[in-house]
Amino acid sequence: MFAYRACFFALLFIVVSQSYAQSKRDSDYDHQELFGPINWPSPGEFRTASGKPSDKYWQNKADYVIRTTLYEGQRDTTINGDVTITYTNNSPDELEYLWLQLDQNLFKPDSRGAAVTPITGDRFDVKGFNRGGYHIASVHITYKGQTYNVTPVITDARMQLRLNKPLGAKGDKIQLKIAYHFSIPEYGADRMGRKKFKQGYVYEIAQWYPRMCVYDDVEGWNTLPYMGLGEFYCDYGDFDYYITAPSEMVVVGSGDLQNASEVLTPLQQKRLAEAKTSDKTIALITEKEVDDPETHPAKGTLTWHFKMENSRDVAWAASKAFIWDAARVNFPSGRKGIAMSAYPKESAGNDAWGRSTEYLKQSMEIYSNKYFEYPWNSAVNVSGVALGMEYPGIIFCLSNYKRGKLWGDVTHEIGHNWFPMIVGSNERKYMWQDEGFNTFINYFASKDFNKGEYFDEGELNAQSILQQYKNSKDPLMTPPEAIGLNDYGQYYVKTALGLKMLRNAVIGSDRFDYAFNQYIKNWALKHPTPYDFFRSMNNAVGEDLNWFWKQWFFTTWKLDQAILSVKYDDEDPANGVLITIINKEKMAMPVELKITQRNGKSETVNLPVNIWQRGGVWTFKYPSKQAIKTIVIDPNGQLPDSDLSNNVWRAD
Incomplete structure (x- = not known):
């Protein structure tokens, strides 16, 4: 027994020593770089x-009362x-200052821009x-019973208001009143604008009032x-x-219409009430x-x-x-809402x-x-x-979209009401934190909608995403205005693929889903x-995933897992087989191998x-009990391996 074990460990030492020597020649991987502090x-x-x-x-609060008029002119339409x-x-x-x-x-x-x-x-x-651009007509500030005018200091798309007295901490309030106007651009950077149709212009109005910048603890x-992009x-x-x-005109907007009786006809009000109780789509104004003229009698x-x-x-x-x-x-919860x-x-x-x-409707419910x-x-x-744009309670989608394209646009834009409208991340600095998370949940919405009517398993295909962004020099943590204009799509799909890999290949669906939902609930x-x-994911799943966050979000490292050697113990397949694998690139992931013996048994x-x-x-x-026929790394293609040719070993 001792002799057998000594022989085995000697063989193992030789295999490992030879493998490490080869790894120094064939691998760029550095475990300290990945798993270090x-x-x-x-x-x-x-x-x-x-x-x-x-x-x-803590976080500050901004309440708004806005009154605005849309003027259609010969040359301009203004707000x-x-x-x-x-x-x-x-x-x-x-x-x-504010x-x-x-x-x-x-x-x-x-x-x-x-x-x-x-x-x-x-x-x-x-x-x-x-x-x-904005034309700011006046700015008045009211604080502690005193009202005064302020001359704003405007720098590009920011406005500073310098206060006569500092605004106090821990709950103090100040009131600003700003009069303004602007012309509606025809193409509002794919986020708003106007488009002419046969019956008139459609005005999609956003970024339409001066709004507070965020003051936070970070x-x-x-x-x-x-x-533009951010x-x-x-x-x-x-x-x-x-x-x-x-x-x-019909006006639709974020939130709840307060005066339907003043702006809708009795028939439209009746249909609206019916729609609020119907799971089938009800026309309020038909084609x-x-x-x-009776549609708009006022x-x-x-x-x-x-x-x-x-x-x-x-x-x-x-x-x-x-x-x-x-x-x-x-x-x-049993509460009812309305989709329009x-x-x-x-x-x-x-x-x-x-x-x-x-x-x-279906996306909101999912x-x-x-x-x-x-x-x-x-x-x-x-x-x-707008090709596709999101705001709380309202989304803009491209007018000529149909079938699966329209479904994808709708479920993506309303999905943004979860990221970042509910989970309020900083889109201007970390675009992946809203676009990528949303793309991830869209994948499951498409799987659920109408028995997968538009679902495509390949939407988050690791190899296609790898090929698309394999030459990118910008990691996901790059701010939007600094990333290559051909590379910002990775905010969507590379982030979503990373979450999918965590769920399926690293953590498991139950633990991942629990942790992900904890993050949403807490924030x-x-x-x-x-x-x-x-930190939220690390704690809720009970794993130190810093190695993954580091490589996936802070670098553009690649993954290349390979089979280095296959040797039978004492040259007898019945004694088992020593399989040596190598991590050739800087990224590391768990390894899944499908091993098939000559008797047809696969594991x-x-x-x-x-x-x-x-x-x-x-x-x-x-x-093993018999000779090995094939060994395949990542048999289900879940990982973005940069060289698939070394993922398969076949017996001679």
Whole structure:
């Protein structure tokens, strides 16, 4: 027995020694680089080491009352309005000045966004609109009973208000009133704008009022400018807003319509009430009724009044061309909501926008059941110029989309109401934290919708994603305005693939789903950083996943697992086989091998990532009884292995 064991370990030593020697020649892997210490910011006083808000966590609040009018002119269509902001400073700091976002200034010819737009243009092209940007008519501040005027200091798409007296800490309030107007761009960087249809323009209106920048415990004032690709970071608050528009227009918006009796006909009110109790789509304004004078009997203008509580933003749309339909949404708590769609005749049809409300309703129900119940009462999808854009309670989708493309656009844009509208991350700095998480949940929504009507397993195919971004030099933690214009798609799919791999190849579905839902619950209507997410997942699954976060989000490392050698113990297959594998690139992952013997018996062996903690070569013994026919690494193709040719070993 002793002699046999001595022989075995001698053989093992020779195999491992030879393997390590070869690994130095054939591998770039460095276990210290991957598993060594990390240099992340400490959680601090307001965020726990377990990735949750602490009992001292705070965030400021911004409540808005907005009154605005849409003026259709021969040359321009303008938005004229005023906004009253009640800002509550819940931070422990006095604030001597306030910062606001002026996102319409992106469309000024001399904006930073225009300056960094390539000469060839891009999806977020802001060149060619010479009348863009906010015109700030006045700013009044009321604090502790005193009202005074302020001359704003405007820098590109930010506005600083310097206060006469500092705003006190821990709950002190200040009120701002700002009068403004701007011209609606035809193409609003794929986030808003106007598009002409046969029955009139569809106006998709967003970034339409000066809004507070976020002051948080991580950065203080978050003042990164709006430049096109990087989206938004907003505080939560209550919105009370009024849209005055020509009476022949229908206005839809974020939140709940407050004055249906004033702006809808009795028939439309009846149909709306019916839709709130129907799981089938009910037409509020049919295709035939769009041009009927009885559809819009009022003359002059109408003012539409909406409210939305505990939201980070609101948007709206208006048109003379709208077909309008709706259906009930059933939430898991038993609460009911409503899903709606507004679209021109050009978008109509049962293979197109005629199913939009169905897509919206089903998506809202799927995400509410799987992750977190939608906290508001309504949502509406609008057909227009934007390829796809999201706001709380309203989404904009491209007017000519049909079938699976429309489903994908709808479920993606309403999915953003979970990331980042409910889980309020900083999109302008960490685009992957909303786009990638949303793309991940879209994958499961498509699987669930109508028995997988539009589901494509290949949507998150590891090899196709690898090939698409294999030459990218920008990791996911790169800010949006610094990433290559051909590379920002990885925010979506590389992030989603990473979560899918964690769920299927590293952690397991039950543990992952529990941890992911804990993260959503703990950070709903709050402001998590990436490090809060990393710590939250580590703690809830009970694993130190820092090796994964490091390689997947902070680097562009590649993965290449390979079979190095296969040797029978004492040259007899009945004694078992020594299989040596090598990690050739800098990234490491667990290893799954499918081993098939000549007798046809197949078995899957799963090795944890820990085998790579001491080096890039690992030898293990498989208890074979007959000769091995084939060994395949990652037989289900879950990992983005950069060289598939060395993933298979076949007997001679």
